[in-house]
Amino acid sequence: MAVIEAIATTYLEADAASVTFSSLGSYEHLQIRGGAHTDAAGAGYNAFHIRFNGDTAANYAFHYMRGYNGSNTAATAATGYSYIFCGLEPGPGGLSTAYGTAIIDILDYRNTNKNTTISYSPAIATGAGGSTEVQFGSGLWDSTAAVTSIVLTPQSGNFTRGSEFTLFGLASS
Amino acid sequence: MADPAYIVDGVLTDGEAWVGIATTTVSGTSTATITFTSPDDGSSTDWSQFMDLILISHAAGEAVGGTNSSYARFNSDTGSNYPYQWLYADGASVTAASGAAGASHTDRIYFDASPGTASPQPWGCSVLTMFDINSGKYKSAISQFAGDRDGAGMVGIYASTWQSQAAINRIDIACAVDYLPDSTFSLFGVLPRMVA
Numbered sequence: 454m455a456v457i458e459a460i461a462t463t464y465l466e467a468d469a470a471s472v473t474f475s476s477l478g479s480y481e482h483l484q485i486r487g488g489a490h491t492d493a494a495g496a497g498y499n500a501f502h503i504r505f506n507g508d509t510a511a512n513y514a515f516h517y518m519r520g521y522n523g524s525n526t527a528a529t530a531a532t533g534y535s536y537i538f539c540g541l542e543p544g545p546g547g548l549s550t551a552y553g554t555a556i557i558d559i560l561d562y563r564n565t566n567k568n569t570t571i572s573y574s575p576a577i578a579t580g581a582g583g584s585t586e587v588q589f590g591s592g593l594w595d596s597t598a599a600v601t602s603i604v605l606t607p608q609s610g611n612f613t614r615g616s617e618f619t620l621f622g623l624a625s626s
Numbered sequence: 627m628a629d630p631a632y633i634v635d636g637v638l639t640d641g642e643a644w645v646g647i648a649t650t651t652v653s654g655t656s657t658a659t660i661t662f663t664s665p666d667d668g669s670s671t672d673w674s675q676f677m678d679l680i681l682i683s684h685a686a687g688e689a690v691g692g693t694n695s696s697y698a699r700f701n702s703d704t705g706s707n708y709p710y711q712w713l714y715a716d717g718a719s720v721t722a723a724s725g726a727a728g729a730s731h732t733d734r735i736y737f738d739a740s741p742g743t744a745s746p747q748p749w750g751c752s753v754l755t756m757f758d759i760n761s762g763k764y765k766s767a768i769s770q771f772a773g774d775r776d777g778a779g780m781v782g783i784y785a786s787t788w789q790s791q792a793a794i795n796r797i798d799i800a801c802a803v804d805y806l807p808d809s810t811f812s813l814f815g816v817l818p819r820m821v822a
Contacts, residue, residue: 455641459819462677486678486816488757488766520713520722520783551787554757554766576768576785578709583726585711587768587785615763619677619818621643 455624457484462619468492468611472618475602480622483559485603487618488552489542493610497584498543498553498577500608502536503592505569505600513537517573517590522583537592539573542607542616546581552616553577562600569594643819644680647671649812656688656804662813664795673795674760676815681737681754685809687801689742693773693780694801696738698754700765700794706732707789714739714782727789735788739773739780740801740809747806748775759794 458480463472477483491499504513515537516530540555555575562569571594576587594600605618648671650660664673673679687694709732711724725732741748750773757766765788772781788794799811 455643457643458641459643459817461821462818464818464820486755486757488763518713518720520711520720520724523724524722526713526720526722548764548789550762550764550791551789552758552763552766554755554768554785556755556768574768574770574783576711576766576783578711578724578766578785578787579727579764579789583709583724585709585724585785587711587713587722587783589713589770589783615761617677617758617818619816 458622458624460620460622462617464617465612465614468613470611471604471606472612473602473604474620477562477601478622479563481561481625482623483562484621484623485557485618486621488554489540489616490552490613491542491544491607491610492613493544493607497546497581498541498586500538501540501542501605502608503539503557504536504604505594506598506602508596509535511535512595513592515590515592517588519586519588521586537571539571539575539592541575541577541586543577543580548579551579559600565597565599568597569600643817645670645815645817647813647815649810651810652805652807654807656806658800658804660799660811662797666795671815673815674793675817677758677818678816679756679759679794680814680816681811683738683811684749684751685738685740685811686747686749686806687740687742687803688806689803692742693739693775694742694803695736696740696799696801697734697736699734699798700788701792701796702798703790704733708732708735708786710736710784710786712782712784714780716780717778735767735786736784737769738771741773741775741779743806744775746776748779756794762791764789764791765794
């Protein structure tokens with residue numbers, strides 16, 4: 454087996470409300486790499502979030518540090534959420550050709566003795582009005598169930614055509 | 627263009643998603659610029675087949691003291707077409723900064739903090755990802771880096787966009803000074819797996 458294997462790429466040919474990966478294979482860790490754009494009106498950019506196994510209850514927590522819109526810095530922690538913020542995407546007010554990016558690591562996802570934890574690094578360098586942001590964060594799914602499916606969903610609106618995500622499996626043997 | 631060698635009768639034969647394209651290590655004398663170009667030959671390292679590129683670097687500049695920021699340019703574009711958002715810390719404080727296209731520092735993508743000479747010799751390291759390099763989108767990139775100067779230095783995350791819809795087929799890497807011998811840069815291509 455390869456050390457790093459591309460499991461599946463979803464490259465949207467039409468706007469979509471979410472992206473789902475449901476064949477996760479048998480690896481040590483997973484990684485999602487990709488970029489997105491949203492049709493949500495209003496903000497210069499939006500977030501997208503991740504859920505596991507279809508769990509929409511308040512079983513998630515996350516915290517992150519960020520630099521945004523110039524010299525602003527902040528750190529945020531939250532618990533009791535129904536998702537983990539993990540990505541950033543420009544909206545329709547900005548450049549249609551610009552996409553946010555994210556690298557999301559999902560560690561030891563098949564181990565039923567641990568809660569699932571992730572780390573993520575999303576960024577956007579050209580949102581509407583020049584809005585920008587870069588983050589580094591972590592998230593917790595308060596469940597020891599093995600992760601069997603992953604759903605990525607925009608905070609509002611849809612992922613637009615051209616948004617793409619690839620799921621990778623990392624094997625140690 | 628012919629199929630790359632790892633595709634036989636339309637079937638993937640190489641399961642590795644990361645493909646080693648090339649490593650350049652400075653040897654002998656210091657070097658000002660490191661360049662990678664796509665071979666455009668249909669081989670297993672032809673960039674046209676990759677979704678992303680990843681550059682892993684471990685480098686130092688020849689200036690005494692201080693920190694030299696490494697930067698990249700794509701397809702020889704020296705225009706101010708690389709807006710950015712940075713977040714970094716120097717051991718005492720955290721700083722964020724951004725620049726829209728046309729502003730200062732937007733004629734290149736900064737991705738590293740390569741320390742200058744000192745004793746002991748410090749080295750900066752970084753992982754730069756360039757996303758969806760063959761698409762008609764503007765190209766996004768993010769770098770996580772650390773440059774340690776034995777009690778000082780920088781760590782951070784840089785995000786940039788190259789405002790061009792052209793496929794990336796050339797990367798030039800440099801810093802304000804020459805790179806010291808043993809500075810090394812490895813470029814990987816990341817394959818997608820399109821499934822029905």
